[in-house]
Amino acid sequence: MLNSYVIRRALSDGKYRKIFVERLSEPLHLNLIALGVALFGSYRAKVAFDLMVRQQYAFPILFAAEEAKKRGLSRITVLEFGVAAGAGLLNMCDLARRTEAATGIAIDVVGFDTGAGMPPAIDYRDMPEYFQEGDFPMDFEALRRALPGRCRLVIGDAETTIPAFLASVTDEAPIGFVSVDVDYYSSAVKVLTVLDGRPEQYLPLVPVYLDDVSMDGANPWNGELLAVSEFNADHPLRKIAPFNVLRSKRVFKNAGWIDRMFAAHIHDHPARTPATAKRAQQAYIPNEYLR
Ligand SMILES: C[S@@+](CC[C@H](N)C(=O)[O-])C[C@H]1O[C@@H](n2cnc3c(N)ncnc32)[C@H](O)[C@@H]1O
Known part of the structure:
Protein backbone atom coordinates (compact mmCIF):
# COMPACT_ATOMS: atom_id res chain seq x y z
CA MET A 1 0.00 0.00 0.00
CA LEU A 2 2.71 2.43 1.14
CA ASN A 3 4.85 1.36 -1.79
CA SER A 4 2.15 2.16 -4.34
CA TYR A 5 1.66 5.60 -2.67
CA VAL A 6 5.41 6.29 -2.77
CA ILE A 7 5.60 5.21 -6.40
CA ARG A 8 2.57 7.35 -7.36
CA ARG A 9 4.13 10.39 -5.63
CA ALA A 10 7.48 9.68 -7.29
CA LEU A 11 5.83 9.57 -10.70
CA SER A 12 3.61 12.62 -10.24
CA ASP A 13 4.23 16.26 -11.01
CA GLY A 14 7.04 15.82 -13.51
CA LYS A 15 9.07 13.75 -11.04
CA TYR A 16 8.81 10.74 -13.38
CA ARG A 17 10.61 12.71 -16.09
CA LYS A 18 13.24 13.95 -13.67
CA ILE A 19 14.02 10.51 -12.22
CA PHE A 20 13.66 8.18 -15.19
CA VAL A 21 14.31 10.38 -18.22
CA GLU A 22 16.75 12.99 -16.93
CA ARG A 23 18.62 11.29 -14.09
CA LEU A 24 18.78 7.56 -14.78
CA SER A 25 19.85 8.25 -18.37
CA GLU A 26 23.07 9.81 -16.99
CA PRO A 27 26.24 7.67 -16.55
CA LEU A 28 26.05 5.21 -13.64
CA HIS A 29 29.33 6.38 -12.10
CA LEU A 30 28.02 9.96 -11.84
CA ASN A 31 24.87 8.75 -10.12
CA LEU A 32 27.01 6.75 -7.68
CA ILE A 33 29.19 9.79 -6.93
CA ALA A 34 25.99 11.83 -6.50
CA LEU A 35 24.88 9.35 -3.84
CA GLY A 36 28.09 10.01 -1.91
CA VAL A 37 27.65 13.76 -2.33
CA ALA A 38 24.04 13.51 -1.11
CA LEU A 39 25.28 11.79 2.06
CA PHE A 40 28.50 13.66 2.79
CA GLY A 41 28.82 16.59 0.38
CA SER A 42 28.90 20.33 1.03
CA TYR A 43 26.06 22.60 -0.16
CA ARG A 44 28.14 23.69 -3.18
CA ALA A 45 28.76 20.04 -4.12
CA LYS A 46 25.06 19.23 -3.78
CA VAL A 47 24.18 22.09 -6.12
CA ALA A 48 26.86 20.95 -8.57
CA PHE A 49 25.35 17.44 -8.57
CA ASP A 50 21.76 18.68 -8.99
CA LEU A 51 20.70 17.34 -5.61
CA MET A 52 18.65 20.29 -4.35
CA ALA A 271 31.79 46.37 -14.25
CA ARG A 272 31.29 46.03 -18.01
CA THR A 273 32.43 49.49 -19.14
CA PRO A 274 36.12 50.15 -20.01
CA ALA A 275 36.72 53.12 -17.69
CA THR A 276 35.41 51.43 -14.55
CA ALA A 277 36.09 47.76 -15.33
CA LYS A 278 39.89 48.32 -15.36
CA ARG A 279 41.83 45.77 -13.27
CA ALA A 280 44.87 46.75 -11.19
CA GLN A 281 46.88 43.85 -12.62
CA GLN A 282 47.61 43.25 -16.30
CA ALA A 283 46.53 39.84 -17.65
CA TYR A 284 49.41 37.53 -18.68
CA ILE A 285 49.38 34.22 -20.59
CA PRO A 286 52.44 32.09 -19.83
CA ASN A 287 54.08 30.26 -22.76
CA GLU A 288 55.61 26.94 -21.75
CA TYR A 289 57.37 26.66 -25.15
CA LEU A 290 59.62 29.69 -24.50
CA ARG A 291 62.76 29.32 -22.45
C1 LIG B 1 2.39 28.75 -12.74
S1 LIG B 1 1.99 29.88 -11.51
C2 LIG B 1 3.48 30.06 -10.59
C3 LIG B 1 3.94 28.81 -9.89
C4 LIG B 1 5.03 29.00 -8.86
N1 LIG B 1 6.20 29.67 -9.41
C5 LIG B 1 5.47 27.67 -8.26
O1 LIG B 1 6.58 27.21 -8.61
O2 LIG B 1 4.75 27.09 -7.46
C6 LIG B 1 1.84 31.41 -12.38
C7 LIG B 1 1.47 32.58 -11.49
O3 LIG B 1 1.73 33.80 -12.18
C8 LIG B 1 0.86 34.78 -11.68
N2 LIG B 1 0.74 35.88 -12.66
C9 LIG B 1 0.42 35.78 -13.97
N3 LIG B 1 0.38 36.99 -14.55
C10 LIG B 1 0.70 37.89 -13.57
C11 LIG B 1 0.83 39.31 -13.54
N4 LIG B 1 0.59 40.06 -14.63
N5 LIG B 1 1.20 39.89 -12.38
C12 LIG B 1 1.43 39.15 -11.27
N6 LIG B 1 1.31 37.80 -11.23
C13 LIG B 1 0.95 37.17 -12.37
C14 LIG B 1 -0.46 34.05 -11.47
O4 LIG B 1 -1.25 34.66 -10.49
C15 LIG B 1 0.00 32.64 -11.09
O5 LIG B 1 -0.13 32.43 -9.71
Whole structure:
Protein backbone atom coordinates (compact mmCIF):
# COMPACT_ATOMS: atom_id res chain seq x y z
CA MET A 1 0.00 0.00 0.00
CA LEU A 2 2.71 2.43 1.14
CA ASN A 3 4.85 1.36 -1.79
CA SER A 4 2.15 2.16 -4.34
CA TYR A 5 1.66 5.60 -2.67
CA VAL A 6 5.41 6.29 -2.77
CA ILE A 7 5.60 5.21 -6.40
CA ARG A 8 2.57 7.35 -7.36
CA ARG A 9 4.13 10.39 -5.63
CA ALA A 10 7.48 9.68 -7.29
CA LEU A 11 5.83 9.57 -10.70
CA SER A 12 3.61 12.62 -10.24
CA ASP A 13 4.23 16.26 -11.01
CA GLY A 14 7.04 15.82 -13.51
CA LYS A 15 9.07 13.75 -11.04
CA TYR A 16 8.81 10.74 -13.38
CA ARG A 17 10.61 12.71 -16.09
CA LYS A 18 13.24 13.95 -13.67
CA ILE A 19 14.02 10.51 -12.22
CA PHE A 20 13.66 8.18 -15.19
CA VAL A 21 14.31 10.38 -18.22
CA GLU A 22 16.75 12.99 -16.93
CA ARG A 23 18.62 11.29 -14.09
CA LEU A 24 18.78 7.56 -14.78
CA SER A 25 19.85 8.25 -18.37
CA GLU A 26 23.07 9.81 -16.99
CA PRO A 27 26.24 7.67 -16.55
CA LEU A 28 26.05 5.21 -13.64
CA HIS A 29 29.33 6.38 -12.10
CA LEU A 30 28.02 9.96 -11.84
CA ASN A 31 24.87 8.75 -10.12
CA LEU A 32 27.01 6.75 -7.68
CA ILE A 33 29.19 9.79 -6.93
CA ALA A 34 25.99 11.83 -6.50
CA LEU A 35 24.88 9.35 -3.84
CA GLY A 36 28.09 10.01 -1.91
CA VAL A 37 27.65 13.76 -2.33
CA ALA A 38 24.04 13.51 -1.11
CA LEU A 39 25.28 11.79 2.06
CA PHE A 40 28.50 13.66 2.79
CA GLY A 41 28.82 16.59 0.38
CA SER A 42 28.90 20.33 1.03
CA TYR A 43 26.06 22.60 -0.16
CA ARG A 44 28.14 23.69 -3.18
CA ALA A 45 28.76 20.04 -4.12
CA LYS A 46 25.06 19.23 -3.78
CA VAL A 47 24.18 22.09 -6.12
CA ALA A 48 26.86 20.95 -8.57
CA PHE A 49 25.35 17.44 -8.57
CA ASP A 50 21.76 18.68 -8.99
CA LEU A 51 20.70 17.34 -5.61
CA MET A 52 18.65 20.29 -4.35
CA VAL A 53 14.89 20.53 -4.69
CA ARG A 54 14.28 23.15 -7.44
CA GLN A 55 17.75 23.10 -8.89
CA GLN A 56 16.66 25.88 -11.27
CA TYR A 57 16.74 28.17 -8.22
CA ALA A 58 19.65 26.56 -6.36
CA PHE A 59 22.16 27.06 -9.20
CA PRO A 60 21.41 30.72 -10.01
CA ILE A 61 21.14 31.82 -6.37
CA LEU A 62 24.52 30.27 -5.56
CA PHE A 63 25.97 31.73 -8.79
CA ALA A 64 24.68 35.20 -7.89
CA ALA A 65 25.97 35.00 -4.31
CA GLU A 66 29.43 34.00 -5.53
CA GLU A 67 29.47 36.82 -8.10
CA ALA A 68 28.40 39.26 -5.39
CA LYS A 69 31.22 38.06 -3.14
CA LYS A 70 33.79 38.63 -5.91
CA ARG A 71 32.53 42.22 -6.17
CA GLY A 72 32.82 42.89 -2.44
CA LEU A 73 29.04 42.99 -1.92
CA SER A 74 27.51 41.48 1.20
CA ARG A 75 23.84 41.24 0.19
CA ILE A 76 21.72 40.45 -2.87
CA THR A 77 18.03 40.31 -3.74
CA VAL A 78 16.41 37.40 -5.60
CA LEU A 79 12.94 37.49 -7.15
CA GLU A 80 10.20 35.05 -8.03
CA PHE A 81 7.52 36.34 -10.40
CA GLY A 82 4.49 34.03 -10.29
CA VAL A 83 4.07 32.54 -6.82
CA ALA A 84 0.69 30.72 -6.98
CA ALA A 85 0.33 28.50 -3.87
CA GLY A 86 3.93 29.34 -2.96
CA ALA A 87 5.83 26.03 -3.06
CA GLY A 88 8.48 27.60 -5.29
CA LEU A 89 8.79 30.67 -3.08
CA LEU A 90 9.27 28.52 0.03
CA ASN A 91 11.92 26.50 -1.83
CA MET A 92 13.60 29.77 -2.85
CA CYS A 93 13.67 30.96 0.78
CA ASP A 94 15.23 27.72 1.95
CA LEU A 95 17.82 27.79 -0.84
CA ALA A 96 18.59 31.42 0.02
CA ARG A 97 19.16 30.39 3.64
CA ARG A 98 21.49 27.57 2.63
CA THR A 99 23.35 29.75 0.11
CA GLU A 100 23.78 32.43 2.74
CA ALA A 101 25.28 29.85 5.13
CA ALA A 102 27.66 28.59 2.41
CA THR A 103 28.82 31.97 1.07
CA GLY A 104 28.26 34.54 3.81
CA ILE A 105 26.20 36.66 1.39
CA ALA A 106 22.85 37.76 2.86
CA ILE A 107 19.94 37.09 0.52
CA ASP A 108 16.56 38.83 0.49
CA VAL A 109 13.74 37.04 -1.33
CA VAL A 110 10.76 38.81 -2.92
CA GLY A 111 7.78 37.01 -4.47
CA PHE A 112 5.30 38.74 -6.80
CA ASP A 113 1.81 37.58 -7.73
CA THR A 114 -1.65 38.94 -8.47
CA GLY A 115 -2.82 36.90 -5.47
CA ALA A 116 -5.90 35.97 -7.50
CA GLY A 117 -4.38 33.67 -10.08
CA MET A 118 -3.97 34.26 -13.80
CA PRO A 119 -5.45 37.41 -15.37
CA PRO A 120 -7.37 37.06 -18.68
CA ALA A 121 -5.26 36.06 -21.70
CA ILE A 122 -4.89 38.76 -24.36
CA ASP A 123 -4.65 36.53 -27.45
CA TYR A 124 -2.78 33.52 -28.92
CA ARG A 125 0.53 34.98 -27.68
CA ASP A 126 -0.51 34.14 -24.09
CA MET A 127 -0.93 30.47 -25.10
CA PRO A 128 -4.54 30.12 -23.88
CA GLU A 129 -4.35 26.44 -24.88
CA TYR A 130 -2.22 25.98 -21.73
CA PHE A 131 -3.29 28.71 -19.27
CA GLN A 132 -6.52 30.50 -18.43
CA GLU A 133 -7.96 33.22 -16.19
CA GLY A 134 -8.16 32.21 -12.51
CA ASP A 135 -5.62 29.36 -12.76
CA PHE A 136 -3.22 28.98 -9.80
CA PRO A 137 -5.00 30.79 -6.92
CA MET A 138 -3.16 31.52 -3.66
CA ASP A 139 -4.09 31.09 0.00
CA PHE A 140 -2.47 34.39 0.94
CA GLU A 141 -2.85 34.10 4.73
CA ALA A 142 -1.52 30.53 4.88
CA LEU A 143 1.45 31.43 2.68
CA ARG A 144 2.21 34.64 4.57
CA ARG A 145 2.32 32.67 7.83
CA ALA A 146 4.71 30.11 6.31
CA LEU A 147 7.19 32.67 4.91
CA PRO A 148 10.44 33.26 6.81
CA GLY A 149 11.61 36.75 7.75
CA ARG A 150 13.91 37.09 4.73
CA CYS A 151 10.97 36.92 2.31
CA ARG A 152 8.51 39.58 1.18
CA LEU A 153 5.36 38.86 -0.82
CA VAL A 154 4.18 41.65 -3.13
CA ILE A 155 0.56 41.27 -4.22
CA GLY A 156 -0.89 42.89 -7.36
CA ASP A 157 -0.42 42.88 -11.11
CA ALA A 158 3.30 43.07 -11.97
CA GLU A 159 2.64 46.20 -14.01
CA THR A 160 1.51 48.11 -10.92
CA THR A 161 3.85 46.59 -8.31
CA ILE A 162 7.21 46.68 -10.13
CA PRO A 163 7.80 50.47 -10.25
CA ALA A 164 7.61 50.94 -6.46
CA PHE A 165 9.64 47.77 -5.87
CA LEU A 166 12.35 48.84 -8.33
CA ALA A 167 12.58 52.25 -6.67
CA SER A 168 13.31 50.43 -3.39
CA VAL A 169 16.22 48.29 -4.71
CA THR A 170 19.53 49.61 -3.39
CA ASP A 171 23.03 49.35 -4.88
CA GLU A 172 24.05 47.54 -1.66
CA ALA A 173 21.58 44.68 -2.28
CA PRO A 174 21.32 44.45 -6.08
CA ILE A 175 19.06 42.04 -7.95
CA GLY A 176 21.00 38.81 -8.50
CA PHE A 177 18.40 36.40 -9.87
CA VAL A 178 14.96 36.67 -11.50
CA SER A 179 12.58 33.73 -11.92
CA VAL A 180 9.86 34.37 -14.50
CA ASP A 181 6.98 31.94 -13.98
CA VAL A 182 3.98 34.02 -15.04
CA ASP A 183 3.09 31.79 -18.00
CA TYR A 184 1.70 34.47 -20.36
CA TYR A 185 3.54 36.60 -22.92
CA SER A 186 1.63 39.68 -21.72
CA SER A 187 2.64 39.07 -18.09
CA ALA A 188 6.27 38.34 -18.98
CA VAL A 189 6.45 41.70 -20.84
CA LYS A 190 5.40 43.43 -17.61
CA VAL A 191 7.77 41.36 -15.47
CA LEU A 192 10.82 42.13 -17.62
CA THR A 193 10.42 45.84 -16.79
CA VAL A 194 12.12 44.85 -13.52
CA LEU A 195 15.32 44.95 -15.62
CA ASP A 196 14.77 48.63 -16.53
CA GLY A 197 16.43 50.09 -13.41
CA ARG A 198 19.79 51.78 -12.96
CA PRO A 199 22.75 49.49 -13.82
CA GLU A 200 24.00 49.39 -10.22
CA GLN A 201 20.70 47.87 -9.09
CA TYR A 202 21.81 44.58 -10.69
CA LEU A 203 24.75 42.25 -10.74
CA PRO A 204 26.48 42.65 -14.15
CA LEU A 205 24.99 39.31 -15.20
CA VAL A 206 21.65 38.30 -13.72
CA PRO A 207 20.51 34.69 -14.22
CA VAL A 208 16.91 34.67 -15.47
CA TYR A 209 14.89 31.47 -15.23
CA LEU A 210 12.09 31.20 -17.80
CA ASP A 211 9.76 28.48 -16.60
CA ASP A 212 7.36 28.32 -19.53
CA VAL A 213 9.49 27.87 -22.63
CA SER A 214 9.62 24.09 -22.84
CA MET A 215 6.04 23.11 -23.71
CA ASP A 216 5.65 21.76 -27.26
CA GLY A 217 3.55 24.80 -28.21
CA ALA A 218 6.07 27.41 -27.00
CA ASN A 219 8.15 29.24 -29.62
CA PRO A 220 9.89 32.60 -30.18
CA TRP A 221 6.57 34.13 -31.39
CA ASN A 222 4.54 33.47 -28.22
CA GLY A 223 4.88 33.25 -24.43
CA GLU A 224 7.97 34.22 -22.47
CA LEU A 225 10.32 33.82 -25.45
CA LEU A 226 8.42 36.50 -27.40
CA ALA A 227 8.62 38.82 -24.38
CA VAL A 228 12.39 38.23 -24.31
CA SER A 229 12.89 39.00 -28.00
CA GLU A 230 10.87 42.22 -27.68
CA PHE A 231 12.88 43.16 -24.57
CA ASN A 232 16.13 42.61 -26.48
CA ALA A 233 14.91 44.65 -29.45
CA ASP A 234 13.93 47.54 -27.15
CA HIS A 235 17.08 47.59 -24.97
CA PRO A 236 20.38 48.35 -26.75
CA LEU A 237 22.45 47.78 -23.60
CA ARG A 238 20.47 45.04 -21.82
CA LYS A 239 20.20 41.62 -23.46
CA ILE A 240 18.66 38.36 -22.30
CA ALA A 241 20.28 35.26 -23.83
CA PRO A 242 20.49 31.55 -22.96
CA PHE A 243 22.95 31.10 -20.09
CA ASN A 244 26.25 30.72 -21.91
CA VAL A 245 27.51 27.12 -22.48
CA LEU A 246 25.79 26.03 -19.29
CA ARG A 247 25.23 22.41 -20.36
CA SER A 248 28.93 21.70 -20.86
CA LYS A 249 29.67 23.16 -17.42
CA ARG A 250 27.16 20.91 -15.64
CA VAL A 251 27.85 17.41 -14.30
CA PHE A 252 24.39 16.17 -15.30
CA LYS A 253 23.71 17.24 -18.90
CA ASN A 254 20.14 15.96 -19.27
CA ALA A 255 18.57 18.19 -16.63
CA GLY A 256 15.59 20.00 -18.16
CA TRP A 257 16.18 23.24 -16.21
CA ILE A 258 19.39 23.92 -18.17
CA ASP A 259 17.33 24.77 -21.27
CA ARG A 260 15.23 27.21 -19.27
CA MET A 261 18.16 29.09 -17.72
CA PHE A 262 18.88 32.45 -19.34
CA ALA A 263 20.94 35.45 -18.27
CA ALA A 264 20.27 39.18 -18.44
CA HIS A 265 23.46 40.94 -19.48
CA ILE A 266 23.65 44.44 -18.03
CA HIS A 267 26.06 45.85 -20.60
CA ASP A 268 25.85 49.35 -19.12
CA HIS A 269 26.93 48.05 -15.70
CA PRO A 270 30.09 49.80 -14.42
CA ALA A 271 31.79 46.37 -14.25
CA ARG A 272 31.29 46.03 -18.01
CA THR A 273 32.43 49.49 -19.14
CA PRO A 274 36.12 50.15 -20.01
CA ALA A 275 36.72 53.12 -17.69
CA THR A 276 35.41 51.43 -14.55
CA ALA A 277 36.09 47.76 -15.33
CA LYS A 278 39.89 48.32 -15.36
CA ARG A 279 41.83 45.77 -13.27
CA ALA A 280 44.87 46.75 -11.19
CA GLN A 281 46.88 43.85 -12.62
CA GLN A 282 47.61 43.25 -16.30
CA ALA A 283 46.53 39.84 -17.65
CA TYR A 284 49.41 37.53 -18.68
CA ILE A 285 49.38 34.22 -20.59
CA PRO A 286 52.44 32.09 -19.83
CA ASN A 287 54.08 30.26 -22.76
CA GLU A 288 55.61 26.94 -21.75
CA TYR A 289 57.37 26.66 -25.15
CA LEU A 290 59.62 29.69 -24.50
CA ARG A 291 62.76 29.32 -22.45
C1 LIG B 1 2.39 28.75 -12.74
S1 LIG B 1 1.99 29.88 -11.51
C2 LIG B 1 3.48 30.06 -10.59
C3 LIG B 1 3.94 28.81 -9.89
C4 LIG B 1 5.03 29.00 -8.86
N1 LIG B 1 6.20 29.67 -9.41
C5 LIG B 1 5.47 27.67 -8.26
O1 LIG B 1 6.58 27.21 -8.61
O2 LIG B 1 4.75 27.09 -7.46
C6 LIG B 1 1.84 31.41 -12.38
C7 LIG B 1 1.47 32.58 -11.49
O3 LIG B 1 1.73 33.80 -12.18
C8 LIG B 1 0.86 34.78 -11.68
N2 LIG B 1 0.74 35.88 -12.66
C9 LIG B 1 0.42 35.78 -13.97
N3 LIG B 1 0.38 36.99 -14.55
C10 LIG B 1 0.70 37.89 -13.57
C11 LIG B 1 0.83 39.31 -13.54
N4 LIG B 1 0.59 40.06 -14.63
N5 LIG B 1 1.20 39.89 -12.38
C12 LIG B 1 1.43 39.15 -11.27
N6 LIG B 1 1.31 37.80 -11.23
C13 LIG B 1 0.95 37.17 -12.37
C14 LIG B 1 -0.46 34.05 -11.47
O4 LIG B 1 -1.25 34.66 -10.49
C15 LIG B 1 0.00 32.64 -11.09
O5 LIG B 1 -0.13 32.43 -9.71
